[in-house]
Amino acid sequence: MASITNETLSRYLSDELDAVVATSNLSPVTAGARRINVLFDATIDGTDRALCITQLPNEGEAFRSIPDEVQWLNLAHRAGMNVAEVVGWSDDASILGGPFFITQQISGVTIPKRVVELCADTPGLGATVAYQIGESLARLHVRSIDEVPADVERPPGTAVDAALAWIDEGMSELLQRSPAFELVVRWLTHNQPSPVAVTPIHGDTRNGNIIVNETGLGAILDWETAHIGEPFEDLAWLAQRMWRARNDSLEIGGFANRSDLRRGYEAGGGEWSDERFHWWKVYRCVWWGLGLARQGRQHLDGTFRSVIMAASGRRVAELEWDALCLIDPANQAA
Known part of the structure; x- marks a missing residue:
């Protein structure tokens, strides 16, 4: 996650959301073999939110492109399923070092x-x-x-x-x-x-x-x-x-x-x-x-x-x- 820093993340979210955003507490968590998950906190125009980045460091190993996966997540959200809401995404690897999407953070266990x-x-x-x-x-x-x-x-x-x-x-x-x-x-x-x-x-x-x-x-x-x-x-x-x-x-x-x-x-x-x-x-x-x-x-x-x-x-x-x-x-x- 070398390219994921508070500086680059805050800049991306500020532009994406057209808001004043400051991020902190970047915390990588266990994920699959093909992707990286990073939890972090964000203050968006004075409101605190707990968010999560899912990133594909090597897009060639992905089963599905980030835009397609986001479209599925949005479909699930519209359907009223229990899924994390998408906050932002990009398939531009130059921003954070690989295509990614950002969702709300949901507490609980997965193992x-x-x-x-x-x-x-x-x-x-x-x-x-x-x-x-x-x-x-x-x-x-x-x-x-x-x-x-x-x-x-x-x-x-x-x-x-x-x-x-x-x-x-x-x-x-x-x-x-x-x-x-x-x-x-x-x-x-x-x-x-x-x-x-x-x-x-x-x-x-x-x-x-x-x-x-x-x-x-x-x-x-x-x-x-x-x-x-x-x-x-x-x-x-x-x-x-x-x-x-x-x-x-x-x-x-x-x-x-x-x-x-x-x-x-x-x-x-x-x-x-x-x-x-x-x-x-x-x-x-x-x-x-x-x-x-x-x-x-x-x-x-x-x-x-x-x-x-x-x-x-x-x-x-x-x-x-x-x-x-x-x-x-x-x-x-x-």
Whole structure:
């Protein structure tokens, strides 16, 4: 964050907001591999605000451009979702050393284990958070796809067609066959749900991409992979065992039951289907397993040398096991 200083930040915000702005207390916080987050305080025309910079130091590694991500955040804000309001943004790397956006700062915890612990220690909190996530996602899913950035791909067929095509591609890239995934892919093919309209979806809502505090859901984070798809692709991702921080008795993030999510989703205007939820839960399990295999391959072939990528590849067997459990009629709540 060498280029992020109080001087450059105050100058940018003063020009952007047409106000007198002074910033202080720059504090880098843990973020993903591709971005930097910096918390700071700002006094804007005499009013104090706590804000956060999200910056892409290397735009070439980003899944989505800053202008597109800001457009998704603004869509979510208009929809009434629990998201941080955007204060400013720029794709001019000369200002702060990389493209960035600035949002309001929201207090709470994001590390999955801490989210689970906070919910366990606060009666009713987990159910509240799941309800609010469901309600927020429903508000996004009822919006028109005309509101998403113009360069976001529109699936040529159904969302299920696009999903199975992605699976076929991922299976073809495996360095060794996976009989477990082959069996589960046959299940997916033979149990396809009927087509429904596609909608804007977040794509990565899970324990780890949410802010939770003592009052409930602070915000849904990380809009890098937002796209057009089927609503239950979002909802089923929340239920993957990987995100439960070992608290497997609670299906949604390790902190709530599916019924809590469903109540919120229906209250927000969404239509629930256990059949669709289960199909997409199985799909997302295979999808993530193939994604981990791809990360492992990128380490091995030198595309992205990283111990994290190598470790990801070693976890594929966990997803094979989870997927097999999910297609076992006796294990569908796994």
